[in-house]
Amino acid sequence: MSIINAGFGGRRRSSRPDLPPGQYLTEDFPVLSAGPTPRVPLDRWSFTITDEAGKKTSWNWDEFNALPQEDFTVDIHCVTKWSKLGTTWRGVAIDTLFENIESTADFTMVHGYGGYTTNVPLEDLLDGKAWVAHTFDGEPLHPEHGGPARLVVPHLYFWKSAKWVNGIEMLPQDEPGFWEEAGYNMYGDPWREQRYQGD
Amino acid sequence: MAESRWETSSARTLVLDVPDWPGHLPGQHVDVRLTAPDGYSAQRSYSIASSWTDGGKVELTVQRVEDGEVSSYLDDTLEVGQPIELRGPVGGWFVWRNDPAPVLLLGGGSGVVPLMSMIRARGDVRGKQPFRLIYSVRTPQDVLYADELKRRVRDDPGLDVHFAYTRAVPDGWPEKPGRINVPTLNTHGWPPDFAPDVFICGPTPFVETAADILVALGHDPKKIRTERFGGTP
Numbered sequence: 001m002s003i004i005n006a007g008f009g010g011r012r013r014s015s016r017p018d019l020p021p022g023q024y025l026t027e028d029f030p031v032l033s034a035g036p037t038p039r040v041p042l043d044r045w046s047f048t049i050t051d052e053a054g055k056k057t058s059w060n061w062d063e064f065n066a067l068p069q070e071d072f073t074v075d076i077h078c079v080t081k082w083s084k085l086g087t088t089w090r091g092v093a094i095d096t097l098f099e100n101i102e103s104t105a106d107f108t109m110v111h112g113y114g115g116y117t118t119n120v121p122l123e124d125l126l127d128g129k130a131w132v133a134h135t136f137d138g139e140p141l142h143p144e145h146g147g148p149a150r151l152v153v154p155h156l157y158f159w160k161s162a163k164w165v166n167g168i169e170m171l172p173q174d175e176p177g178f179w180e181e182a183g184y185n186m187y188g189d190p191w192r193e194q195r196y197q198g199d
Numbered sequence: 200m201a202e203s204r205w206e207t208s209s210a211r212t213l214v215l216d217v218p219d220w221p222g223h224l225p226g227q228h229v230d231v232r233l234t235a236p237d238g239y240s241a242q243r244s245y246s247i248a249s250s251w252t253d254g255g256k257v258e259l260t261v262q263r264v265e266d267g268e269v270s271s272y273l274d275d276t277l278e279v280g281q282p283i284e285l286r287g288p289v290g291g292w293f294v295w296r297n298d299p300a301p302v303l304l305l306g307g308g309s310g311v312v313p314l315m316s317m318i319r320a321r322g323d324v325r326g327k328q329p330f331r332l333i334y335s336v337r338t339p340q341d342v343l344y345a346d347e348l349k350r351r352v353r354d355d356p357g358l359d360v361h362f363a364y365t366r367a368v369p370d371g372w373p374e375k376p377g378r379i380n381v382p383t384l385n386t387h388g389w390p391p392d393f394a395p396d397v398f399i400c401g402p403t404p405f406v407e408t409a410a411d412i413l414v415a416l417g418h419d420p421k422k423i424r425t426e427r428f429g430g431t432p
Contacts, residue, residue, distance in 0.1 A: 002234055005281075007272070008233045008268075012235070030403065034425060035425055036410035036414050081242055
């Protein structure tokens with residue numbers, strides 16, 4: 001079904017091939033969070049990978065910053081319809097964090113301070129597709145936007161890029177995270193417009 | 200669109216006739232998709248303003264955004280009898296489910312819309328939960344649902360509303376205009392001991408400020424639900 005709205009379209013924004021369907025371009029950096037912004041002191045920050053047997057591998061802030069760092073420039077797409085192109089970040093590739101992790105699980109639950117969770121298949125985090133970032137646009141990542149550090153997995157809708165990230169838990173099967181429980185898509189590919197359950 | 204009414208000079212309520220509407224929870228939103236004759240389309244999300252019991256009728260209140268291609272069409276071009284494409288209802292977090300807990304609502308500007316859906320739903324079920332709305336708004340002329348809020352404060356037991364004007368106050372108002380701050384929420388909110396469910400909706404700076412203050416005053420962050428909009432058209 002497509003309803004044609006006569007008289008609509010006179011004030012349209014330019015469409016671009018690098019915008020997924022249903023998205024519009026913004027120059028701002030809007031904020032979307034389900035609750036208050038957690039404040040995480042750096043001396044209490046840690047990041048932990050937990051494998052399917054419960055074995056934990058952790059980094060504190062200094063150890064995390066001593067890992068190889070990457071600068072990357074990516075487009076980001078929020079399910080609330082805004083996209084922001086060419087954003088620049090610095091952080092640690094998930095590949096680096098997984099170098100010494102033995103796991104046969106195919107799925108992950110990403111956790112953040114404040115209790116946020118989101119599910120991402122492991123293959124979507126590896127091979128240069130995702131990072132834990134601590135710097136945005138040359139500045140330390142602001143708490144509103146997920147600082148001290150957030151996941152950035154730019155090829156999925158941005159709710160998958162968990163703010164205030166503090167860990168990845170390996171799962172043998174896919175399970176819904178916070179927004180996925182609330183009706184959003186389990187995978188969230190913006191190019192296939194997988195916003196909600198059933199898309 | 201079955202009918203419409205202007206709430207202020209820049210916000211119109213669209214009453215939509217949706218025969219197969221499955222019902223919704225107060226706080227949920229819909230996605231509106233507009234399509235031009237040449238196939239160009241644009242989508243935006245709008246909170247539902249009506250309560251859950253308005254069988255087949257769904258109300259959206261659309262605040263016109265400067266240069267907003269969708270909001271300006273919905274406010275100024277769409278006529279009664281014309282169709283629009285809706286998807287929804289959407290969202291299962293920022294919703295009120297008629298729980299027994301007292302409810303503290305903080306609305307900034309048109310962020311009051313989903314909170315009004317909660318107030319209306321409580322009225323429909325004759326809810327007894329204490330409900331308090333703190334409504335931050337630029338001037339008295341910008342207040343959405345002003346008459347209905349006045350009537351409901353009189354008729355809905357346990358509901359009260361505090362206006363926090365940011366630019367201009369009514370004649371004789373006891374406070375100067377200003378943004379919400381610690382005294383506003385300490386005086387007009389509820390103490391953390393009261394353990395209210397808190398819903399905050401509005402522009403990002405309003406939501407950030409309000410949520411930070413409530414956490415600093417001792418409210419449990421897990422009881423604070425937020426919905427932010429960036430103000431991008």
